[in-house]
Amino acid sequence: MKKILSTLILLLFIFYDFKCYSQDIHLKSIKETIEIKEDSSFINNISILFKKSNKPRFYPIFYDTELEKVSDIKLFIKKRRRDKPIYIKKIYEEDAKLEYITSKKIKYVMIPADKEIKLSYSVSCKELMYFSSLPFFSYNQIDTLSYKIKVAKNFELAHNTIYKESIPYYKIDSTKTNTNSVWNIKVVPQKVEPDPFQFFGVYKNMRNPLMRIIVTPDSYKNRPTNYINDWYSEKVASKKGLNYQVKQKIDQLTINIEDPSEIINIIYNYVKNNFKYVAIEVGMGAFIPTHANAVYLNKEGDCKDLSNFLSEALRYKGIKSDIALAATFDHISDCDFPSLSSANHVIAVAYINGKVILLDPTDSIHREGTPVESLQDRKILIVNSNGGVFHTVKSFTPEENTILYQLELKEDNTNIKGTFYTSYNGISGNYLKRRIKGKKEEELRDFENTFYEEIFRNQSVSNLELLNVEKLEYKGDISISSKSFDDGENKYLFIDFLPRIIETENREILMEGINLANPFRKKVRAKVKINEPIKDFESKIYNYKEKGISLKVIIKYISELEIECNYDFILNHIYIDKENVGKANDILKLFKKIINEPIILKKQKS
Structure with missing residues (x-):
C-alpha cells in the first residue's frame, strides 16, 4: 500500500x-x-x-x-x-x-x-x-x-x-x-x-x-438490490469454474477430511499463505475478477480475484459459498446502499448449518468464524441466487478483546525493577501481529523490544520472550529509572511508567478520523514492593464513565511493604469521530494527570 x-x-x-x-x-x-x-x-x-x-x-x-x-x-x-x-x-x-x-x-x-x-x-x-x-x-x-x-x-x-x-x-x-x-x-x-x-x-x-x-x-x-445482485452475478459467471489441475490440488489438500469447518480452514489458509496480493484497479476492474483458474495459475490477485477463487474451491468441495461486496473502515461510505460507489472490497462467505462464515483472503491473520477486522459494524452485500442480501458484520466486544498487563516490581533506591507479563485476547493483538509477521529473528527481537519500551514510556525492557504466537503472550524484565524519591519522612512514587492506554497511537491527543481497529478492554495490574515499611492509607479511586468509554484507576495499600496500582479501561468504539473524540481525549488527559502526580507514602517511624 x-x-x-x-x-x-x-x-x-x-x-x-x-x-x-x-x-x-x-x-x-x-x-x-x-x-x-x-x-x-x-x-x-x-x-x-x-x-x-x-x-x-x-x-x-x-x-x-x-x-x-x-x-x-x-x-x-x-x-x-x-x-x-x-x-x-x-x-x-x-x-x-x-x-x-x-x-x-x-x-x-x-x-x-x-x-x-x-x-x-x-x-x-x-x-x-x-x-x-x-x-x-x-x-x-x-x-x-x-x-x-x-x-x-x-x-x-x-x-x-x-x-x-x-x-x-x-x-x-x-x-x-x-x-x-x-x-x-x-x-x-x-x-x-x-x-x-x-x-x-x-x-x-x-x-x-x-x-x-x-x-x-x-x-x-x-428492487435496486436485486438489480445490482443480478448484474454482478452475470458479470462474474464467466469467471467461475475450476479445471482438472485446480481440482486435483484441492483434493490433495483435503484428502480424507469430511468436516466442513476443517475443509474451510485448510483451503482458506492455503489461499492466504500461498497467493500474493497485488493490484488496485479502478472502473469495472475494481469489481470484476480474473478467472479462478488464472488466479490459481499465477498464484496472485486482489480481493475480488482471491475471494472468487476461494469461493469456487469451497463450492467444489460441496460447501455453499458466495462472494460479497463490502466497504472497509477507510471507505467513504458503508455498503448499505446498492451502488458500486458503496463498496471498495470483495470477500467470500461460506455457510455451515445456516451460519454465515466470513472469509477475507487478503487479511493474512483473520480467522474464519470471527468478524473481519476491517469490516466490523459494516454491511456487506452478499451476491447470491436469491437476489442478494445485506448482512451486518458484527463487532468484537471489548471483553472479547481484553489486553492484560501484570507487573511484579520492586523498589531499588530511586529505581524500580521487576518483571511483566502481557496477553492479548480476540483481535486486540492484531496491530502487533501484523508488524511481527514475517520478520527475521533478530529484526523481530529489536522490534518487540522497541515496541514495549515505548508502551512503558521509554523504560528499559530486556529478556523479552514470546510465550504464545497465536494468542500473543509475552514476558520480560523491566528496569524503571528515577521514579522513587525520599525526603526522610515520606516516599514519593511516580507511576507514569504504567503502560499507555492505547497501544496503536503514540499521540497525546486523538484526532477525528482515527481508526483504532477494534473495541478493547485493557486491564493493568502492577504490584510494587517498597524497600522500607510504609503506613496504611485509604485507597485512591478515580472513575470516569461515559457512553462507550470508561476508566477506573485504583491505587491501594496491600501491606507495609507493598502497594498495588491498577487501571481498567474500556473502549467500545472503533472510530474516533466528532461524537466521541472529546470524551476520548478527556479520558487521556485524566489518566495523564493521575499518573504524573506522585503517590505520597508516609514511612513508618523506627
Whole structure:
C-alpha cells in the first residue's frame, strides 16, 4: 500500500512541476448534464466556468479508456451573455497506467490567463453501472456545482446522499414527462484537501458528502438490490469454474477430511499463505475478477480475484459459498446502499448449518468464524441466487478483546525493577501481529523490544520472550529509572511508567478520523514492593464513565511493604469521530494527570 501511495504522490509532483497544474483553482461553476439513454449507455456533458487568473492553468480530465470516451473539448471566452469560441493552444495527454492502476488516461487542457474562460467537453460510457455516484466535494473552490440527470422512461433512478449535513447549500428536485424523468441538483460543494487516490475515484479515509446512485431498468422497479445482485452475478459467471489441475490440488489438500469447518480452514489458509496480493484497479476492474483458474495459475490477485477463487474451491468441495461486496473502515461510505460507489472490497462467505462464515483472503491473520477486522459494524452485500442480501458484520466486544498487563516490581533506591507479563485476547493483538509477521529473528527481537519500551514510556525492557504466537503472550524484565524519591519522612512514587492506554497511537491527543481497529478492554495490574515499611492509607479511586468509554484507576495499600496500582479501561468504539473524540481525549488527559502526580507514602517511624 505504501508503494501505491508513493507512486500516486509522485504523479501529483508531475502535475505540479511539469504541467504547472495547481489544485487550488477558483471556479465559478461546474455544470454536468448526465443523460441515460434507452440502450443503457449514458453521456455526461460538462461545462466549467473559470474565474480570471494572471497565469495560465492546466485543467486535468481523468477518464477510463476501457469504459469512457472524451470528446468535443472546447474553450470559450465569456463575453456578457455570449460565449466566443477560442482556439485551444495545447491539450496534453498521458497514460495514468501505474503499476497498480490500469486503463486511466489524463487530458490536460491549457486554460488561458487574463480572461473568464469556459471549458466544455463530453464523456460517454456504455456501462450504465459505472454511473454510481455524484461527489459534492472538490479540491477547487467552486461557487456552484450543478447536476442535471435525464433518465429515459424505461429506467428508474434511486439515490442516497451521505454526510449531507456538511454541504453549505443543497437543493434537489425532479420532474417526470412522457419520455423521461429529470433530476436537478444544485450544491455549494465542500472543499477538501487534495489526496492523490481521489483522482482515481478511490475515496480513502474521507467523511465527505457523496450521492450514491443506481439506475435500474423498469423490470427492477423498486428492487435496486436485486438489480445490482443480478448484474454482478452475470458479470462474474464467466469467471467461475475450476479445471482438472485446480481440482486435483484441492483434493490433495483435503484428502480424507469430511468436516466442513476443517475443509474451510485448510483451503482458506492455503489461499492466504500461498497467493500474493497485488493490484488496485479502478472502473469495472475494481469489481470484476480474473478467472479462478488464472488466479490459481499465477498464484496472485486482489480481493475480488482471491475471494472468487476461494469461493469456487469451497463450492467444489460441496460447501455453499458466495462472494460479497463490502466497504472497509477507510471507505467513504458503508455498503448499505446498492451502488458500486458503496463498496471498495470483495470477500467470500461460506455457510455451515445456516451460519454465515466470513472469509477475507487478503487479511493474512483473520480467522474464519470471527468478524473481519476491517469490516466490523459494516454491511456487506452478499451476491447470491436469491437476489442478494445485506448482512451486518458484527463487532468484537471489548471483553472479547481484553489486553492484560501484570507487573511484579520492586523498589531499588530511586529505581524500580521487576518483571511483566502481557496477553492479548480476540483481535486486540492484531496491530502487533501484523508488524511481527514475517520478520527475521533478530529484526523481530529489536522490534518487540522497541515496541514495549515505548508502551512503558521509554523504560528499559530486556529478556523479552514470546510465550504464545497465536494468542500473543509475552514476558520480560523491566528496569524503571528515577521514579522513587525520599525526603526522610515520606516516599514519593511516580507511576507514569504504567503502560499507555492505547497501544496503536503514540499521540497525546486523538484526532477525528482515527481508526483504532477494534473495541478493547485493557486491564493493568502492577504490584510494587517498597524497600522500607510504609503506613496504611485509604485507597485512591478515580472513575470516569461515559457512553462507550470508561476508566477506573485504583491505587491501594496491600501491606507495609507493598502497594498495588491498577487501571481498567474500556473502549467500545472503533472510530474516533466528532461524537466521541472529546470524551476520548478527556479520558487521556485524566489518566495523564493521575499518573504524573506522585503517590505520597508516609514511612513508618523506627
